[in-house]
Amino acid sequence: MDVNMPLLAASSLGVPAAESAFPWLSLIVLLPAAVALVMPLLPGDGSDPKWPRTLALATLAIDLGLMLFCFSRHFDGSSSDLQLVERVSWVPAMGLEWSLAADGLSTPLVLLSGLVTLLSVAASWNIKTKTRLYFALMLVQASAQGLVFLSQDFLLFFLAWELELVPVYLLIAIWGGKQRQYAATKFILYTATASLLILLSGLALAFSGDSFSFNLSELASRSPGGTFGLLCYLGFLVGFGVKLPMFPLHTWLPDAHGEANAPVSMLLAGVLLKMGGYALLRFNVQMLPEVHLRLAPALIVLGIVNIVYGALNAFAQDNVKRRIACSSVSHMGFVLLGIGAVDALGISGAMLQMISHGLIAAAMFFVTGVFYERTKTLSIPNMGGLAKALPITFAFFLASSLASLALPGMSGFVSEITVFLGITANDDFTIGFRVIAIVLAAIGLVLTPVYLLSLCRRVFFGPRIPALAVVGDMRPRELFIGLTLLIPTLAIGFWPRLAIDVYEASTNALAQQLSATALIAMGRASALG
Template sequence: MDSGLATDAMAGSAFPWLSLIVLLPAFGALLMPLMPGDDDHPSPWPRNFALIVLFVDLLLMLLVFSTRFDPSLSGLQLVERVSWLPSIGLEWSLGADGLSAPLVVLSGLVTFLSVAASWSVQRKCKLYFALLLVQASAQGLVFLSQDFLLFFLAWELELVPVYLLIAIWGGQNRQYAATKFILYTALASLLILISGLALALSGDQFTLNLTELASRSPGGSFGLLCYLGFLVGFGVKLPMFPLHTWLPDAHGEANAPVSMLLAGVLLKMGGYALLRFNVQMLPDAHLTLAPALVILGIVNIVYGALNAFAQDNVKRRIACSSVSHMGFVLLGIGAVDALGISGAMLQMVSHGLIAAAMFFFTGVFYERTKTLSIPNMGGLAKALPITFAFFLASSLASLALPGMSGFISEITVFLGITSQEGFTSLFRAITVLLAAIGLVLTPIYLLSMCRRVFFGPRIPALASVEDMRPRELVIGMSLLVPTLVIGIWPRIAMDLYEASTDNLATDLGQRALVALIEHLPIG
């Protein structure tokens, strides 16, 4: 078995590629005040500068992960370690493996496209685009950090730009939504900090290095308590029922580009952290609580789908669908086998693209109609035929139409659950049945939304609105084409992370076997 983190940690890089990826957007944010323009004299320079910086950063990600990253290895690569604050053990420690590499590229793409979608922002432009650049750096640091305190600082840092982006550029109830977001996520962060420090202090020597923490794998009551602390802390960001209620409010008030970031990147941080901390560092506790994770995933899937029916706001309905779809991530992680964990990773990538696309197209027709109320819209298919086609395509991808990435990811999770022999046949059957209910509900609430928004009685005031512009077409294609490519050729995504997820599953399987042997009667 590949020993993963423990043996590949020295596979370093002579050039600090990962530091460059992380710090380039932050450096661009520092230069943003030098750009011309202000509120009285708006200028395209802040937006164009942010686009250039993030485009270069995205190209850098693609170059590094296509030429210097070996996806056949399960351990860390491109490792960079510099002592930062030795007095508290803080290191600037970065590294990439199959769990982080695809999500770094996803975050780079979605953040770049969210800036490209921010054409209508004319107020406080320098601050707006500087916050998006800071957010890009914080996201990359979350996925690449290999020091717990550095990870936690990045986790906290990314909350600030999102709070300000909602509070300043959001809708009518933006202050309420932004405050609710920061309260939920900040309180959850306390549990993450406490659990992480408890792990750091648990061994003979204090350490914040994630590789060394993973080698300890504490069990018993201590491991379970740390696992539960991480589960609640990361579950808020996922979001996991009943810790999800901040999400519909945040999406309902945020502008479309910020919603693209929320759905496309921030929710994936929760799933990534569960794999990195709960599964990789606390495997024994994960084996114990995996059935509970499966149950929570089922609740997410069914509750999110049912809740979507009650929403008359387009963005709130899509937000509730995100709660449902992220339930498949919990389901896959709880399956504790290679197929399930692989499906969870693919679902994060797939949902990141699809949800970002849906929120972008929602923003397109909101700019034309100035409303997100489903009862106040109708007949838009004739006025906005191209927008309708793109929104329908993203909805079909979301409901897991065969040939789209959502189908591959969700069917992989299902196969992972059904092939898990550690669960009883009854448990597997009930799990699949209840998850299938969510799959049946999804096309109903999505297609009914499409019917009410784009068909039905035509509103005369919306008869002459302009359809999608070339810039918007490019953004939409940049999100939908990858969902088609992954749906037709899933290996292009799975090859990036499969060595790491297989290694995780192998370790869990070996631990489960050892536990079974220890409990067998002797003689």
């Protein structure tokens, strides 16, 4: 049999469908940024949050409604092709196109981004300083996030990737804690340096073929290997690994979370980290499958290090948000494991873990913000006995913690068990490697309930601190935000097909592409032999 046949069968991944008759994706992406431009024109002196907050909430609610309408009516989850394609020549001299499209890899993350950003603005109810700027930055961030997930032109993707750094930097630097300048500067230094590697790798791929192109589908069709492909892969891996975050490139994250306010932490954990996982699938796996197959075991090792190191590091944190941030480092290690598994189950588990963690981490940081507003402290030793004063808040935090530690019936359990099954199902790895990988990764599963439940015990059941004895519990607005994050977590936990049906065709096609690449490599080796 011709070894090229499997590649033809798998080549449907990323193939554009007919261009969309209505620019739904452009409307979704541009609406928040367009509204942000009118923020300075709102009435008031700039300190009154009513008008900026209301406008931002209404805009993001409409934007999420557009997403739900567009994807429910015009997106076919059974196809792995690009859909809702929009292409306009933007800057012909640079080869830059306004090129947007959706597939199974991007659609669920766009919806996650729309939901988490809306709830982050709803959680920003008590912002009193520079409110116009704050909510304008939130809207710009919403546009940048959507553009990252929907771009089908590398230069457009990179511009969106850089654009989303600016609002996050300002949101931390202006509205953060006492060490906000340090945390914001560290964030921008890490991410901006990583962006240079992304740009160099993308430009190298764009110039590598017979013709210059920034189109992602065209770049994916080239699939370079050898030393050139390896260098591009490593550039993308480090560049996107900072955002994931991947050990040892993760150290900006605890500082950023520790100093950012709760709504910004919701965005960081719920959306920004997912950009790293999405980009690894889009660039490293889809564009460089041959190199990915060679380095997949290394990704599994890095994933295990993330899981175990993040869990151990969480024990050393006496700040609630820093402990949850280290937990995020650990949980994003499962994304690396799933991507490294190189089969349909593993990649599906990686996607489900990104969706699941986005909901769970956003919920945990939100509830943390709720009791910070009451207690004015995030120091674990300075808290205690809050379960009696804040029983509803405790219930929500405990539910979020149980979801994070992968309790059966919650989305975290389904995603992590799918990743484990993906590793065990891959016959390309030796039995010994699979057993060692699963045992070491399972250590993180054992440590997670220990540091999360000990956190609940110390904060809510420790020695009662008299100054915190009388504080108000969650308000209706806060209850709504918490339920909006926890209900999908439960729904996906009991019925995973709610999420899997959206992306399964794309992850299956990606796995088939990897299998085809492996067969071709075997054919070449046999011919040389």
